[in-house]
Amino acid sequence: MDTLYLDYCATTPLRPEVLREMVSVYETQFGNPSSLHEEGRKAKQTVELARARIAQCLDAKPTEVIFTSSGTEANNLAIFGALAEYLQTPTASGDGIHVITSELEHPAAKNCFRRLERLGVDVTWLPVPESGVIRVSDLEKALRDNTKLVSVMMANNEVGTLQPVADIAALCRPRGILVHTDAVQAVGKIPVSFRQLGVDLLTCSAHKFYGPKGLGILIATRRAKLQPILFGGGQERGLRSSTENVPAIHGAAVALDLALGELAQESKRLSALRDQLADEIALHVPDVLHTVSGWPTLPHVLHICLADVLGEAVLLELDRMGVHVSAGSACSAGTAEPSAVLQAMGVDPRYIHGSLRISLGRETHAEDIPRFVQALHTTVHQLRGKLTR
Ligand SMILES: Cc1ncc(COP(=O)(O)O)c(C=O)c1O
Structure with a gap:
């Protein structure tokens, strides 16, 4: 894989x-x-x-x-x-x-x-x-x-x-x-x-x-x-x-x-992919908060918060499928506490634990977007299913 x-x-x-x-x-x-x-x-x-x-x-x-x-x-x-x-x-x-x-x-x-x-x-x-x-x-x-x-x-x-x-x-x-x-x-x-x-x-x-x-x-x-x-x-x-x-x-x-x-070209390419990713997630994964909208951000970063799941659980499940993202910041990961930044931003408690940072780069291509969204959809569906069972 x-x-x-x-x-x-x-x-x-x-x-x-x-x-x-x-x-x-x-x-x-x-x-x-x-x-x-x-x-x-x-x-x-x-x-x-x-x-x-x-x-x-x-x-x-x-x-x-x-x-x-x-x-x-x-x-x-x-x-x-x-x-x-x-x-x-x-x-x-x-x-x-x-x-x-x-x-x-x-x-x-x-x-x-x-x-x-x-x-x-x-x-x-x-x-x-x-x-x-x-x-x-x-x-x-x-x-x-x-x-x-x-x-x-x-x-x-x-x-x-x-x-x-x-x-x-x-x-x-x-x-x-x-x-x-x-x-x-x-x-x-x-x-x-x-x-x-x-x-x-x-x-x-x-x-x-x-x-x-x-x-x-x-x-x-x-x-x-x-x-x-x-x-x-x-x-x-x-x-x-x-x-x-x-x-x-x-x-x-x-x-x-x-x-x-290659900055000008790459940032244009990556921000288009990032926007496509955001749209596809909004379309296929229910109950997602796009943490930042309407403010200037890095062109290659998308941060989302998923309701009723733990970001770490999503990360580990995606990892099993060969997909590597971060539940917030990798540098401060490994803690059960929600991120201090998200707390400071006042993110809704239902969403704050489901934090996921997706950051794109030189090896990210258009065909990766549907693969990621499919993997995220499956993962979130499974994890939420376990919750309600
Ligand atoms: C904003 C920021 N500052 C500092 C660092 C630390 O840099 P280094 O890994 O080179 O010590 C990082 C690493 O993730 C970072 O994201």
Whole structure:
């Protein structure tokens, strides 16, 4: 049985052409970029070429690009690195400063703010309206004289909604407040210009755009006055010590370039497939809530909530049929609690446990839509049948 992978928000397969490029780097450039000899210089050149390529793709300066081991690490560096100067009092207390984030964030940002709260930092959690889109007016009301950082993600990893990050930056910049955005789900899927967004810190992760796992990118302005959170050999201008992962860095640059080259065409193709999927589900599967409608979302993501079934049960049954989706966010799956984002959005209790995220990608084609809808119809029918028996 052919499997049908519809979980591209969780991760994407490495593109074969990226793998080939990475293998070539493994084979021909094993040097340490910090070594002064030729092997080292070759590896260093590969890193710097990748940095320039990524900077160009994201409309940033090469000096603003910092390589990390993941999106999670890039978020940690952005948040703790930007606030380091306030956290280094003898009592390690963040007393006296205020930061703002949202209930929408991925745990890779959310848990940084929970940690800051424990360090004494005053954190405002912006509410998530029913739309799944943060209200700039809520942010404006939350701003204070001692607000130092605002962090709001660019595209949500569960429901796919796009957040008004440029408007948030426009509000914060004149007040001297730093803005971070976790753009892990957005980069490679929708156009992202670091300059036009006007943020100070932006996080990406290569495995979401058909690049290697274990390679994150943080873009940071000089204004952010970032300080390191890892201490060691001083690589990445002292901001992220440890020997660079040269093949992955090269792979990330190649993958991003390829993703942006086909972005316009792919996003049009995938949003048409996504809309077709939504229509077919509405037609063939009763009692389904389309969680987000009427708001801008990622082109390849459809989030639904099914009444009277558990999303996890649907996921496992679909898995038996070779169909792979996510019950909410893969990264926070495995918990019986309904997703915090759906709770914050106030989703009807009858539907909230039946959450399903279907995310399309490069290998999704028109013939996959009826196959998925048929599998979903059968699964939901069976599970609801068991309930009423
Ligand atoms: C929005 C968002 N931020 C951060 C991450 C974490 O990225 P990584 O897996 O590279 O640590 C993810 C992963 O799913 C994500 O969706």
